[in-house]
Amino acid sequence: MVLVYILLAFLLCYYIFRSNTTRGLKKLPSPPGSLFYFGHFFQIGNEPHKKFTEWARSLGDIYSVQLGQQNWIILTSDKIVGELLQKRGAKYSSRVASHYTFKVMTKGKSYAENPYNERYRKINPIMHSVLGQRSVKENSDLLDDEFRKLMQNLCQASAKTKDGFDPKYFFQHTALNIISLLCLNKRTDSVDDPFYREFENLMGTHLELRKVTNRLSEFFSILKWFPNTKLLNAMKENADSIEVFFRKVVKEVIDDKEKKPCIIRELLRKKDEGILDDLDVVFLTNSIFAAGTSPVSASLTWLTATLANNPHVQSKAHQELDQVIGQFRIPEASDEQNIPYIRAIIKEGQRYCGPHHFGIPHANEENDEYNGYHIPANSVVVLNQYGIHMDEKRYENPKEFKPERFLGFTESSTALAKGNYENRDHFGFGAGRRLCTGIHMAERELLLGVSRLLWCFKIENALGKDGKPIPINLDKIRNGLTVWPEDYKVRLIKRHDNVEKVLSGQSQ
Structure with missing residues (x-):
């Protein structure tokens, strides 16, 4: 039979x-x-x-x-x-029904397919209101504080070892702090905090389970008749754990007696208005956390490795920062138009080694x-x-990391993404009506992260046993929805004695 x-x-x-x-x-x-x-x-x-x-x-x-x-x-x-x-x-704004673990988590609701329908058109403005340009302006102090603390943490880490370290976890920690502060007014002090560890473990397991080799039944329906019970149980367990985690996160906001304003409170308000239900709030919280942490931290991880391999680019960036910013304050968001080479580095990073x-x-x-x-x-x-x-017709010598190609671009990636396709700098934030909702937030985070990283440090490759620098192989990747480089180490060398004083607010 x-x-x-x-x-x-x-x-x-x-x-x-x-x-x-x-x-x-x-x-x-x-x-x-x-x-x-x-x-x-x-x-x-x-x-x-x-x-x-x-x-x-x-x-x-x-x-x-x-x-x-x-x-x-x-x-x-x-x-x-x-x-x-x-x-x-x-016509092209629906998503593919390919996220099996969300199907399990949402118990049959249409989150996995995420069609471009009336429900999506209700949710989308909510997401733009909590992650859009207005939110970036309202939370500028929060972003400034977290990237100042990131640089302090990198200073401390670099002082502990001369052999170098992997900065990825510090970037992930900062990205998680920003999203958790926005969502529920909560932050953690280190990568050893249980909240950070639990989140990273859940997301890491989730991404591992979503590998193509674990989703073959989406491509070959016949395999549904021969289910891998162990794998399905692991998917269900991970999905249930994610749901439990974010229900706890939502409950923290509900139990907050001070009723401090935050994104989850806005979602709960929409629930009271009958626009969302309990599961909607949990799912959207999960989406915001996932979208707000991996892409930015992966971008910074990629760009740090790329800069370590390209000291001549760093040299030009250091000259610009010294001329415009000086050594007695760190770069601010308001400096953006005056540091075109830094902006060009960010754009080139999204083209050359973006997270997708x-x-x-x-x-x-x-x-x-x-x-x-x-x-x-x-x-x-x-x-x-x-x-x-990597199209040679669009980008001359595309395999070269060359920020100079973007020096003539004065508009933000957000503005360019919404304009004529021929004028776009890169396509890292997607396209069309599904353009990344958090694009404004991501651009601000990358500006602060990259400008301050280069203001504080000279990024050098780790040394081998022979004392010679070991270039990072950027072709070795960890593939997935978000693309990461293989783990690596770099040495962060403080550029001047004033760095820690400025970061701590002691310098005048």
Whole structure:
């Protein structure tokens, strides 16, 4: 009987995969070598960003890839992204039903699919109100304090070892403090705090469980008949633990007798108005924490490694900071327009070594047509950020870390992302109606983080046993929704004796 079911599944998949192209339209180009039922799944390899980009060079800026039962549309040019995700945003603003652990956590609610519907249009303004430009202005002192404390912690860590250390955990700690202060007025003093440890452990386990190899049933439905009970139990346990964690976080706000204003209190107010329910508040809190911690801390981790490998870039940055800021105060947000090279470093960092290769895929719920090609409904639409950022037609010598390419860009990434696609600096924050909600917050954090890191320190590679610097291999990555470099060590050398006095407020 099982063999009969398998045969029926193969026949059903064959029927689904048959050309359903609207009459008169062409099928999108597709790589050769597709296998029945499996499609191109085994051709992707361990570096899908490079394979998708390689295919784009031969197939063009838009093509399709079959991954089991999923049809993926790969977009690898600013024009294609602008035409589809921006100009036709209403058609391409849903998300893919691919987050199994959220399906478990939300007990059947449509968070996993996250369609572009009336419910989304109610939630989106809430998210913009708590993470948008106004929130950045209102919380400028909070951001300033946390990045001052980050630099103090890095000073202390650098004094404890001459061999170097991994700064990633300090960046993660600062990002978590900012979000937890915004969400519930709570911060932790060190990376050893139980709150930080529990959050990092839960998120780390969650990302590990979401690896493609653990989600094969999303690509091959036949595997649902042969469930991996151990894996499913681990997913459910992790999802339940995440829900319990964030319910405790929400309860802290509910139990706060002082009723201090915070993001979760705003969400609870929307619940009282009947717009959200209990699970909505928990889910949105989880989303804010996840989105507000990993991308920024990963960006700073990548950029620190890249700067260690490029001392000539640091030298130019140090000259600018010494001329504009001096050695008796740290850079402030108000200095942004006067430190164009620092701003260029940040933009180049998002292009050269951003925390995403694809971001979160989009989905189209109806058929569409582009340039004579048929785009089937219910496809996974992928913004190939890596491919665009490594396009020689758009960026001269793209494999070089060259901040100078952005010195003529005076507008913020936020403003450019909402304008003409041809004028964008990079695509690290996504595109269209699903543009990163926290883009204003992320830009402010990167400005403070990068400018102060370079004001305080000279970043050097760790030394090998022979006493020679060991360049960081930026090709070694930890792939996932957020892309991280492999663990590394750097030495942070204070640039002058005044650093700690200024950070502590003692310098005049």
